[in-house]
Structures are given as C-alpha cells and as structure tokens.
Amino acid sequence: MPTFPSVDWFNAVRERYNTDQTLHSGGGGPCEAKAALCIGDSVYLLEFEGFECAEILEIDRDDIDQADFFLEMPMPEWIDMINNIRENGAADLDHTLSTIDLELEDGLPRAPGDDQYRRDLFYRYNQNFQDFFDASAGIATTIGRVD
Amino acid sequence: MTQASRVKKLTDSVSHIEVSPPRLQWMGHSRQWGTRVKKGEHGLRLGDLNVGIYGEIPQHWEDQSRRPRGAADLPGMPPLPYHLRSKHQLWADSAADLYEEAIQHRWIPATDIPWSELSPLPDDVERAMCQVLTELMQAANAELESITYWQEQMSYGYHEVKQFLAVAALTCARHIDAFRKRCLANGGGLGLESRGRMNRAILESRGGWTEAVVYIYLLRGFHVQNQYRLLLAHAHNAAEREIFANCLADHSRHMSYALDHLKYAITQQASQAAIIQTLLSLGESTLARDIQEPVQRSALAIVFGGGVEGGRQEGMATWRAMVRQSIHDYLDACEWLGIKRNMIQRRLNALLPPDEQLVPTERG
Numbered sequence: 001m002p003t004f005p006s007v008d009w010f011n012a013v014r015e016r017y018n019t020d021q022t023l024h025s026g027g028g029g030p031c032e033a034k035a036a037l038c039i040g041d042s043v044y045l046l047e048f049e050g051f052e053c054a055e056i057l058e059i060d061r062d063d064i065d066q067a068d069f070f071l072e073m074p075m076p077e078w079i080d081m082i083n084n085i086r087e088n089g090a091a092d093l094d095h096t097l098s099t100i101d102l103e104l105e106d107g108l109p110r111a112p113g114d115d116q117y118r119r120d121l122f123y124r125y126n127q128n129f130q131d132f133f134d135a136s137a138g139i140a141t142t143i144g145r146v147d
Numbered sequence: 148m149t150q151a152s153r154v155k156k157l158t159d160s161v162s163h164i165e166v167s168p169p170r171l172q173w174m175g176h177s178r179q180w181g182t183r184v185k186k187g188e189h190g191l192r193l194g195d196l197n198v199g200i201y202g203e204i205p206q207h208w209e210d211q212s213r214r215p216r217g218a219a220d221l222p223g224m225p226p227l228p229y230h231l232r233s234k235h236q237l238w239a240d241s242a243a244d245l246y247e248e249a250i251q252h253r254w255i256p257a258t259d260i261p262w263s264e265l266s267p268l269p270d271d272v273e274r275a276m277c278q279v280l281t282e283l284m285q286a287a288n289a290e291l292e293s294i295t296y297w298q299e300q301m302s303y304g305y306h307e308v309k310q311f312l313a314v315a316a317l318t319c320a321r322h323i324d325a326f327r328k329r330c331l332a333n334g335g336g337l338g339l340e341s342r343g344r345m346n347r348a349i350l351e352s353r354g355g356w357t358e359a360v361v362y363i364y365l366l367r368g369f370h371v372q373n374q375y376r377l378l379l380a381h382a383h384n385a386a387e388r389e390i391f392a393n394c395l396a397d398h399s400r401h402m403s404y405a406l407d408h409l410k411y412a413i414t415q416q417a418s419q420a421a422i423i424q425t426l427l428s429l430g431e432s433t434l435a436r437d438i439q440e441p442v443q444r445s446a447l448a449i450v451f452g453g454g455v456e457g458g459r460q461e462g463m464a465t466w467r468a469m470v471r472q473s474i475h476d477y478l479d480a481c482e483w484l485g486i487k488r489n490m491i492q493r494r495l496n497a498l499l500p501p502d503e504q505l506v507p508t509e510r511g
Contacts, residue, residue: 049188120403124403
C-alpha cells in the first residue's frame with residue numbers, strides 16, 4: 001500500500017488517471033504543464049502531456065523552477081484533502097483545488113519568478129489537476145507522518 | 148433506345164472533334180513542394196506545420212487577399228479590408244497551441260452538463276444566480292462581438308491567431324448558451340440587463356485589436372476569472388460545478404493568449420507600453436463603476452452568502468475579497484508585462500483595502 005506522499009503513491013494515482021477515461025471530466029481536454037507539489041520537505045514534479053500525466057519525479061527544492069507553477073500547503077491540509085477525496089470518491093466543494101485556492105489569502109499557485117503566464121496554467125488546466133487528485137480516491141493509501 | 152446505345156450514338160457524333168490535351172499548368176504553382184510533416188506524439192498539430200516557407204511568419208503581411216500563408220499568389224486579386232497586417236497587432240507565440248487546446252477542450256452544454264442534478268434553490272438565491280448569469284452572458288457577448296469584429300480584419304498571414312480567435316468566439320457562444328440554459332432550467336429566468344459600461348467600452352473600442360485585448364482581458368479579464376472561481380466554489384450542484392469549471396478553463400485560455408499577445412506587442416513596439424498605460428488610465432474608472440454597480444454586487448453577495456441574510460456579512464466579505472484579488476491580479480499582470488501601475492484611478496483604488504491602496508490619480 002503506497003504511502004502519501006511518495007513517488008510510489010503518485011505513480012499509483014498516475015496509472016489510474018491515465019488508464020481510466022471515466023476520471024476525465026467533461027471538457028477536461030489535453031494539458032501541457034509541469035506542476036510541482038511542495039508537501040512537507042518533499043517536492044514532487046508532475047509532468048502532464050496531452051491526456052496523460054507522463055512522469056512523476058521527486059526533485060530538490062532548488063530545482064523548482066523546472067515547474068510552471070507550484071502548490072504549497074501545510075502537510076495536514078494536504079492530508080485533509082486526500083482523505084476527503086477518499087471518503088467522497090472525489091473532492092467535495094470544500095476541498096477542491098479551486099476552493100483551497102480561494103481560501104488562501106495569496107492563492108494556492110505560485111510561479112517561479114512570479115511568471116503570471118505560467119501561474120495561469122493552474123486555472124487553465126484546473127479540471128485536469130482536479131481529475132488527477134480525484135483519481136486518488138481508488139488508491140489504497142497509507143498516510144505518512146504529519147510532522 | 149437503351150441508355151447504352153444513346154451514349155454510343157452521342158460519342159460517335161463528336162468523335163471527329165479534336166480535343167487538346169489538358170495543360171494543367173496550375174500544377175507547377177507551388178512555392179514549396181514535397182513537404183512531409185510527420186505527426187508527433189500528440190498528433191499532427193497546427194504548429195507542427197510551420198516548416199520551410201510555411202513557417203515564415205513575416206513582421207508585416209502586405210497581401211490583402213485571402214491567400215493562405217505559403218500558397219502561390221494569383222496576380223490581379225482585388226484587395227480585401229484586412230486592416231491588421233502587422234504581426235505586433237495580433238500575434239502570440241502560443242496561438243497555435245492554444246488553438247489545438249481549444250478545439251480539444253470541447254464541451255456541449257446540452258448534453259455534457261448534468262442538468263438533472265439541478266434542484267430548487269431558495270427564491271432569493273435563484274434570483275441572484277440568474278442575475279449574475281444574465282450579466283455574465285452580456286460580458287461573454289461583448290467579448291464574442293469584439294473578437295469577431297477584429298478577427299475578420301486580421302490578415303491571413305497570421306492564420307494561427309485567426310483560427311484561435313474563431314474558436315474563442317465559439318467558446319463565448321458556448322458560455323452564453325450554458326448560462327441561458329442554467330437560468331431557464333431551474334424555475335427562474337433571466338434577470339435585469341446590465342448597465343455594461345465596460346461592455347460598451349469594449350465594443351466601441353476601435354483603436355485596434357490590441358486595445359480591445361487590453362479592455363476585455365487585461366482590465367476586466369481577471370474580474371471575470373475570479374467570478375468563475377468563486378461561482379465554482381459556491382456551486383449548488385454538479386451542473387453548476389461543471390459549467391463554472393469549464394468556463395474557468397476556457398476563460399483562462401483566452402487570458403493566456405491575451406497576456407502572450409500583449410507581451411509580444413510591447414516587445415515589438417516601442418510605444419506600446421505607453422499606449423497601454425493610457426488605455427488603462429481611461430478604462431480603470433469604467434471598470435470600477437461596473438464592479439460597484441449595486442445589482443451585480445448584491446446578486447453576487449447573495450450567491451456567496453447563501454441568501455439575502457448571509458449576503459449582508461459573509462457574502463459581502465467574499466465579494467470584497469474577490470474584488471481585491473481581481474485588482475491584485477490585474478496589477479501583477481501589468482507588472483509582468485512591464486507596465487507597472489504606480490498610480491491607479493481613484494474609483495478602482497477605493498475598492499482595495501485602505502492599507503493596500505496605491506496613489507490614486509486625480510481623475511476617475
């Protein structure tokens with residue numbers, strides 16, 4: 001059972017997202033973006049190509065400018081989001097990336113170098129990213145340490 | 148007489164006529180023959196075709212005909228009113244990719260929205276939602292009409308942009324369609340027409356497509372984008388959720404083109420940044436008056452607050468946060484474009500929290 005967060009866990013989600021077309025909501029469309037997720041001390045780079053998540057890498061924080069944008073939240077909030085998805089089959093309205101973004105004073109996505117064009121990819125492909133996280137609903141998960 | 152014998156008789160009757168062999172001279176007219184573009188991992192995309200002479204995108208396109216870029220010209224073609232013939236007037240490097248993305252990101256309001264998930268809402272909330280959507284329909288309509296007005300004036304030399312904007316216009320029509328259906332499918336109806344000062348400014352903008360882009364996207368675009376974000380977060384059911392998620396993605400794609408185009412225009416034209424500064428100074432107070440318009444403001448607050456009662460405190464607080472976010476997004480985009488706004492119009496400035504206000508200009 002993969003542990004969240006880990007490359008194994010993200011690869012399990014990736015496998016499900018890439019192979020189950022029912023997880024791609026209406027109008028999802030293709031996505032060309034690299035998103036970094038800062039979870040605890042780890043940074044995961046998710047590369048989306050077309051209708052798939054092509055690759056997951058764990059990268060150093062110093063290499064974050066490889067990403068178009070990055071999402072950073074305290075570990076308990078990531079876990080709350082993942083647990084909510086597992087309980088409901090998909091994020092409820094209080095736990096979507098969009099809602100979390102709105103609840104943070106400065107928003108959720110940041111772009112290296114404050115590049116507005118790259119940051120806006122988060123909104124352009126919001127459905128794809130949400131579909132990806134919702135794909136974790138079917139993944140048996142062990143939650144890692146919160147500290 | 149049978150059909151076969153009738154044909155034979157006709158053929159025999161003209162057999163003495165000598166027919167010259169076809170010359171087919173047109174076959175020699177190609178500026179570059181033998182091109183074989185291979186499809187890539189994601190198919191054969193519009194941008195992949197920019198090889199050889201077909202990828203030569205000139206800074207200025209003198210041709211006023213409908214000749215596709217790369218085709219041989221036919222002498223004597225009368226000019227057509229393509230007034231936008233310089234690359235800096237419309238170009239964005241991302242246009243071909245955005246076109247591909249737009250035609251693949253397709254959704255059909257009639258069948259892709261789970262309309263059966265709609266359920267009756269309290270009367271005040273239903274009225275507020277229908278009012279919000281009535282005004283968003285008008286904004287989408289102004290965007291559509293502005294795009295089509297300028298798109299037909301764009302030279303064929305820049306077909307990537309023309310094609311992207313053709314789909315962008317269709318996308319606006321899709322939004323209007325979806326909003327209208329939402330209004331008329333849940334026991335409500337359309338609300339009150341918007342005063343639409345920004346709509347008028349957009350539609351009356353005649354200085355060029357770049358000027359229209361400044362008004363539609365740079366100035367008002369973030370306010371529309373943030374409305375979609377909040378309406379998505381406050382969706383009452385799966386149907387609304389699907390509508391606003393799609394609208395957010397679509398609108399963000401339009402914003403990507405706009406920012407990319409403005410960046411290009413500013414880079415290529417020395418005076419463009421100063422022109423945009425002037426346009427923003429003229430437009431900011433118009434936008435601020437639209438934002439402050441009590442009808443849309445209260446309707447949004449009621450939706451965000453879950454009713455008239457909740458709208459007074461919680462809803463208005465959310466509305467103020469949304470407006471603040473929109474203005475900050477706008478100022479960030481200006482800075483990213485290199486047209487930092489050290490001063491903004493008084494009315495717009497007043498919409499920011501006191502400790503975040505910039506130096507206002509006298510006007511507005």
